[in-house]
Amino acid sequence: MAAATRTIRMAPRLAAISRPVVARGTPSLAQRAAFSVSAGRFKSQVIKETEVPVSVYNPDSKGAAAGNAGQYTLPVKPAARAVEPAPEEEEVVPLEDKVYKQMPRTLQKMSVHGKVIIITGGARGLGNHMARACAEAGAKAIAIFDANQALGDESAAELHQKTGLPVSFFKVDVRDGDAINAAVQNVVELYGAPDVLVNSAGIADSNIKAETYDSAMFRRLIDINLTGSFLMSQSVGRAMMAAGKPGSIILVASMSGSIVNYPQEQSCYNASKAGVIQLGKSLAAEWAKHNIRVNCISPGYMDTALNNVPALDAQKKIWKSLTPQARLGAVDDLNGLCVFLASDASGFMTGSNVIIDGGYTLY
Ligand SMILES: NC(=O)c1ccc[n+]([C@@H]2O[C@H](COP(=O)([O-])OP(=O)(O)OC[C@H]3O[C@@H](n4cnc5c(N)ncnc54)[C@H](O)[C@@H]3O)[C@@H](O)[C@H]2O)c1
Structure with missing residues (x-):
């Protein structure tokens, strides 16, 4: 197979160069050598x-x-x-008053100094790490709401022990409006009206085909992820309004509320999170007049117990390959964004949905 040589026109800044024109078919050893020699020359x-x-x-x-x-x-x-990903940080260092006072104004605004914060799903995972971050960023008191009694209690005790801050645990199912109202009222009595709600409680079903999805399971997931976000926001929003306090509500949605995941089929989860994003925008518009801001955090794939299922191991490789950063998010990767959205530094931000996904949604 012969390789003719001809001049190829290139982009204006590149001079016309001579390139071998390869006939169709497998290139000969000589032809391949010609290409690799030139590549090597450019490298050198x-x-x-x-x-x-x-x-x-x-x-x-x-x-x-x-x-x-x-x-x-x-x-x-x-x-x-x-x-x-950073190894789990054991130490939690609360922001001392004297350190806060020495901070420049911009950093003071980026803290949650003096704020009362309710975090659902704070017994473990992303919610637990956001609770720790709020403690480090100056929270006055933290209330963890979670359906898991043992883990919730343990997490609250640990956070209090590490920081000395007032921390309480309320065993609350986010589907239970009456229990939520009683717990929020008690938070008001203990610490004053909440300044911040971080709603991280949620569940995920995946690898379930829509055509065989059990309707009771579908309703349960929507009830926890979407109705739970609403009931928590409603109760905390009312307490903020009653106290005439400005507030920040942060709903943990998911990138699945904006894209369809691949390769697993999970229509219900995706629909629930799309609902959370739209709920957040609607509340933001309604409650701006009460000085209550509502924003969503939409994580990509995170390395938490939610995804620590052997059945997902093969799919995790695909998820990483589709993520520009080629990794899952660490369990504390939402911390900075959570503190920012809770803080007064994000005072002009409401109705936003911030995707934090290592670049997954870029492709
Ligand atoms: N892990 C991820 O890859 C990922 C990605 C995007 C979004 N999210 C969302 O982030 C949030 C936290 O996820 P995670 O990975 O930390 O999960 P996780 O399972 O580690 O923690 C969830 C917490 O919510 C609590 N919870 C569940 N149902 C509840 C209910 N009905 N009432 C009260 N508490 C309840 C659990 O007890 C648990 O402590 C969820 O809303 C999840 O959908 C997670």
Whole structure:
């Protein structure tokens, strides 16, 4: 197979170059060698420095008039490799008043100093880590609402022990409006009206085909993820309004409320989270007049117990391959965004849905 040579027109900035035109079919060894030689040549044109020589010409430095320069070399560090998710941080350090007072105004605004915060689903996972983050960012008191009695109680005791902050646990199912109202009322009596609600309680069903989805299961998931978000927001919103306090409500939705996941089929979960996002926007519009902001956090795939199911192992590889950062989110990857949305620094933000997914939804 012969390889003719002809001139190919390139983009304006590139000179016309001679390229071998390969006949259809498998290229010969010689043809392949020709390509690899040129690729190698381009590679070898990149000179990798271990030190960068620098010359600095300053008008006021000695010898500048004579064109002399200050000279030194910079060591070159190889680029950092992909960062592994942070190991679980055991220590929780509360923000002390004296430290808060020394902080610049911008950082003070980014804290939750003095705020009463209710976090649902705070017994474990993302909710638990957002509770820790709020404690570190200056919360006055934290109330964990969760259906899991043992884990919830343990988490609250641990957070109090580590920080010395007032922390309480309420065994509440987010589907139970009356229990929620009683618990929120008690939070008001204990600490004052809530400033912040973080609604992280939720469940997931996946790998269930729509045509065989059990309707009772479907209703249960919608009830926890969507009705639960509404009942919690309604009760906490009322307490904020009654106290005439501005507030921030953060609903943990999911990127599944905006995209359809692949390859697992999970129509009900996706629909529930789309509902949470639209609920958040609607409440934000309705309650702006009460100075209550409502925003959603939409995580991508996170490395939590929710996804620690052997049946998902093969799919996790696919999820990572479809994520530009090539990893699942760490359990504390929502912390910074949660504190920001809870803080006064996000005062002009309401009705937003912030996707935090390592880039998954870019493709
Ligand atoms: N893990 C992920 O990949 C991921 C991705 C996107 C969104 N999310 C959402 O983030 C939130 C937290 O997820 P996670 O991974 O931390 O899950 P998780 O299962 O580790 O924690 C959820 C918590 O919610 C509590 N809970 C469940 N049902 C409840 C109910 N009816 N009433 C009160 N509490 C209840 C559980 O006891 C648990 O403590 C969920 O809303 C989830 O849909 C998670």
